[in-house]
Amino acid sequence: MAIMSAASTHPIRQSCGLLLGMALLLHVLPAAAGGFSVLDIGTRKTGMGAVVGRPDDLSAIYHNPAGLILSRGTNLYLNTGLAVPRSSFQLRPWPGSERYIGEPVDSTGYYPEAQPTSAYGVIPMVVASTDLGRDDLVLALGVYVPNATGGSFDASGVARYHLIDSYVIAGYLTGALAYRPHRMLTVAAAASLVHIRLAGQRKFFPVIEGMDLGPLFGGDSTLSISGRDWQGRGTLGLLFTPHPRLSIGATVLTRVDISLEGEIALRSGPDALSQFEFNGTHTTELIFPWVLQAGANIDVLTWLEMGIELRYFLYSQFEEQRTRIDGIDLLDELVAPKDYRDSIHASGGVRVTLPFFPRLELMLGVHYDRTPAPVTTVSLEQPAFNHFGLHSGLRCRLGRLRLGLTYAHFWYLERGTDNSLQQNPPTNFRARATNDIVTLVTELSFDPWRGSR
Numbered sequence: 001m002a003i004m005s006a007a008s009t010h011p012i013r014q015s016c017g018l019l020l021g022m023a024l025l026l027h028v029l030p031a032a033a034g035g036f037s038v039l040d041i042g043t044r045k046t047g048m049g050a051v052v053g054r055p056d057d058l059s060a061i062y063h064n065p066a067g068l069i070l071s072r073g074t075n076l077y078l079n080t081g082l083a084v085p086r087s088s089f090q091l092r093p094w095p096g097s098e099r100y101i102g103e104p105v106d107s108t109g110y111y112p113e114a115q116p117t118s119a120y121g122v123i124p125m126v127v128a129s130t131d132l133g134r135d136d137l138v139l140a141l142g143v144y145v146p147n148a149t150g151g152s153f154d155a156s157g158v159a160r161y162h163l164i165d166s167y168v169i170a171g172y173l174t175g176a177l178a179y180r181p182h183r184m185l186t187v188a189a190a191a192s193l194v195h196i197r198l199a200g201q202r203k204f205f206p207v208i209e210g211m212d213l214g215p216l217f218g219g220d221s222t223l224s225i226s227g228r229d230w231q232g233r234g235t236l237g238l239l240f241t242p243h244p245r246l247s248i249g250a251t252v253l254t255r256v257d258i259s260l261e262g263e264i265a266l267r268s269g270p271d272a273l274s275q276f277e278f279n280g281t282h283t284t285e286l287i288f289p290w291v292l293q294a295g296a297n298i299d300v301l302t303w304l305e306m307g308i309e310l311r312y313f314l315y316s317q318f319e320e321q322r323t324r325i326d327g328i329d330l331l332d333e334l335v336a337p338k339d340y341r342d343s344i345h346a347s348g349g350v351r352v353t354l355p356f357f358p359r360l361e362l363m364l365g366v367h368y369d370r371t372p373a374p375v376t377t378v379s380l381e382q383p384a385f386n387h388f389g390l391h392s393g394l395r396c397r398l399g400r401l402r403l404g405l406t407y408a409h410f411w412y413l414e415r416g417t418d419n420s421l422q423q424n425p426p427t428n429f430r431a432r433a434t435n436d437i438v439t440l441v442t443e444l445s446f447d448p449w450r451g452s453r
């Protein structure tokens with residue numbers, strides 16, 4: 001088998017490798033924390049920014065399963081989140097681009113600003129839990145999708161040789177158990193079945209090392225790719241309460257080795273000398289890294305709680321992205337360097353309970369997220385922004401019902417690259433983005449075991 005690097009000059013090889021990366025991390029929706037993870041689930045995380053140290057609702061199954069012990073009785077939980085991203089970028093011209101892209105270049109050397117025609121993200125979660133009438137045990141089962149994003153660009157715009165449309169979905173089915181062996185300590189474990197699915201499409205750029213292959217492929221040929229995989233992931237959680245006003249949480253998420261399998265297709269454009277289609281399959285290896293999380297929450301006053309948390313993603317394990325190809329001549333394997341570094345997500349906030357209306361809680365928080373991607377491997381399809389976020393929310397209990405409403409706004413710091421000549425076409429660019437996330441949470445609690453307590 002031939003092993004080729006991402007810098008190979010084979011046109012199909014370069015284009016397939018670019019599209020694989022593009023479909024995996026959408027630059028139209030840079031909402032992920034630390035790289036591939038989306039954390040904005042639940043009232044506390046989205047509203048306060050600090051949940052690991054005191055996860056007092058069923059989003060604990062995702063953030064820290066030991067916090068399930070705080071949800072007594074039997075509970076049903078529904079999280080509905082919507083992300084509305086806005087992004088823009090400018091591409092630098094590349095060798096041969098003027099033959100197919102007619103837009104003018106500005107005084108700074110970039111094509112006109114481009115924006116997605118559509119971009120979206122949804123964040124659903126459904127969880128049920130019960131304590132079976134015991135004070136030291138809680139069982140929970142949940143289904144949630146922390147990453148379901150997609151977007152598209154004008155099929156005739158300057159981005160058409162980098163991206164037209166794509167989506168990525170990562171869904172979890174999780175079972176968890178929290179056990180309290182001591183009044184100050186709770187331990188927990190969760191097991192998840194994770195499903196990852198993606199698809200993407202763009203135009204194939206037919207100029208390779210100055211050679212115009214437009215008559216063969218056409219300037220409007222289309223390259224598409226899809227992939228999917230099922231994997232397992234484990235979570236261990238701990239909640240320590242040394243004082244009624246202080247709680248400390250910690251979580252470890254195991255590494256997941258992903259092998260996305262799917263189809264690749266290259267279809268000639270209507271302006272090609274002859275019509276043809278190449279079809280093949282691929283297996284792309286990725287990782288979800290080990291994640292270490294810790295947080296602490298303290299009741300400073302009877303009406304004021306403060307919380308902080310830190311999440312550490314061991315992305316330094318992601319040194320390269322490897323893809324095996326079947327069914328396309330002269331194309332066996334892609335090896336794209338990543339050289340990621342470990343990344344962090346730090347956040348904190350406050351929760352206020354109104355003295356005159358104790359059933360109403362107000363929340364406010366902030367976060368900072370550092371990208372794992374170094375400037376040497378960052379690209380338009382994987383821009384991996386550093387970003388800041390402002391969180392706000394409220395939560396109100398009405399009998400057995402508790403409702404939460406949150407709003408978060410993210411600012412992604414401008415980033416770009418001028419040394420991406422190894423790709424075809426090169427993706428030298430500068431980009432910036434924002435994102436707005438609105439979440440509505442509905443919780444229903446009841447206690448069918450009350451008589452047995």
